[in-house]
Amino acid sequence: MDEKERIDCLFETGELPLSEYAPLIDERSKEASEYLFEKARIRQEENFGKRVFLRGIIEFSNFCRCDCLYCGIRKSNAHAERYHLTKDEILSCARQGYGFGFRTVVLQSGEDLSYTDEMICDIVSSIRAQMPDMTVTLSIGEKDRASYERYFDAGADRYLLRHESASPDLYAKLHPAAQTLENRIRCLYDLKDIGYQVGAGMMLETPYQKTEDLVEDLLFLRQLRPEMIGIGPFIPHKDTPFRGEKEGSTDLCLFMIGVLRLMFPKALIPATTALGTVNPLGREKGILAGGNVIMPNLSPKRVRGKYLLYDGKICTGEDASQCQGCIRGRMKRIGYEVDPGRGDYPGWVRRERT
Numbered sequence: 001m002d003e004k005e006r007i008d009c010l011f012e013t014g015e016l017p018l019s020e021y022a023p024l025i026d027e028r029s030k031e032a033s034e035y036l037f038e039k040a041r042i043r044q045e046e047n048f049g050k051r052v053f054l055r056g057i058i059e060f061s062n063f064c065r066c067d068c069l070y071c072g073i074r075k076s077n078a079h080a081e082r083y084h085l086t087k088d089e090i091l092s093c094a095r096q097g098y099g100f101g102f103r104t105v106v107l108q109s110g111e112d113l114s115y116t117d118e119m120i121c122d123i124v125s126s127i128r129a130q131m132p133d134m135t136v137t138l139s140i141g142e143k144d145r146a147s148y149e150r151y152f153d154a155g156a157d158r159y160l161l162r163h164e165s166a167s168p169d170l171y172a173k174l175h176p177a178a179q180t181l182e183n184r185i186r187c188l189y190d191l192k193d194i195g196y197q198v199g200a201g202m203m204l205e206t207p208y209q210k211t212e213d214l215v216e217d218l219l220f221l222r223q224l225r226p227e228m229i230g231i232g233p234f235i236p237h238k239d240t241p242f243r244g245e246k247e248g249s250t251d252l253c254l255f256m257i258g259v260l261r262l263m264f265p266k267a268l269i270p271a272t273t274a275l276g277t278v279n280p281l282g283r284e285k286g287i288l289a290g291g292n293v294i295m296p297n298l299s300p301k302r303v304r305g306k307y308l309l310y311d312g313k314i315c316t317g318e319d320a321s322q323c324q325g326c327i328r329g330r331m332k333r334i335g336y337e338v339d340p341g342r343g344d345y346p347g348w349v350r351r352e353r354t
């Protein structure tokens, strides 16, 4: 197949013959990329109209028991200034987001065991009680199934847990031996089974990553069928073993967003902060490549400079109100509207557990 035939095939069927994924990614000419983005926008508009969903992200703790080699808040980074927010602080951020019109908050943190399941459930159910039409997304890492069930019963509807890499060899080069791909995948299938809308995803152009690894990611995603897929370029952090490694490109990230949109036409795919960090217009380009979600930062200004997974992160000098205004302006300028709804995966309904 040539480049255009592959994109046509993806557009029409949502998949490719196995041997065609690697050349699709490797060849990636400028013309083919533009053609892919046009097709991706067709799928995006069919399912979502020219609209994007906003998710306010509250980074409520940067304590972490994990030691991912790429991540600035890894436990071994003694230079990270650690903080956690109280329940009241988290609730006040959520209310501020509600006032901006956000109908999803994402509660994200490192794997901080000082928040017990009771505390997490209390925070989730308090948000739901105060703002009944607010959706709560959790992004707090690997837990056992019983904990995921409790959060769901407390009212959480979505869970973000990137798989990071579906290739066992690459996963092992990015993480210490105690963190296994097996457990990561177990978590994702538990979350699916419980009834969450599940978000998986991977970084692009990490050290050691090859095209075959990305193909494995696509095949894994095809099996898992996540409702949300978050991807972004790897960006080095100065206090990690990967300091000095090269950051990922805008081009590959945009191309992969386009590919994902054709493979998963109804998925919620953010134009991520990492993409906005490697390119000043990254988020706009991400939407124009097929993305449909943006995640403005809702964290209190005083902690923003501390939730640093990578160097150069944008929005650390702004406050929540500036970010929401900035995002709205950016979307308007590219001809997209912000959807005022919850932004669930099309057709998703919460099923009560028995």
Ligand code: 5AD
Pocket (backbone or CB within 6 Å): 070, 071, 072, 161, 162, 164, 202, 203, 232, 233, 234, 235, 236, 237, 274, 309, 310
């Ligand atoms: N560069 C880019 N993305 C990163 N993440 C963590 N560290 C980095 C980095 N150095 C991503 C991971 C994680 C998400 C919250 O942020 O994919 O799942």
Ligand code: FES
Pocket (backbone or CB within 6 Å): 296, 297, 314, 315, 318, 322, 323, 324, 326, 327
């Ligand atoms: Fe935060 Fe633009 S989104 S400053």
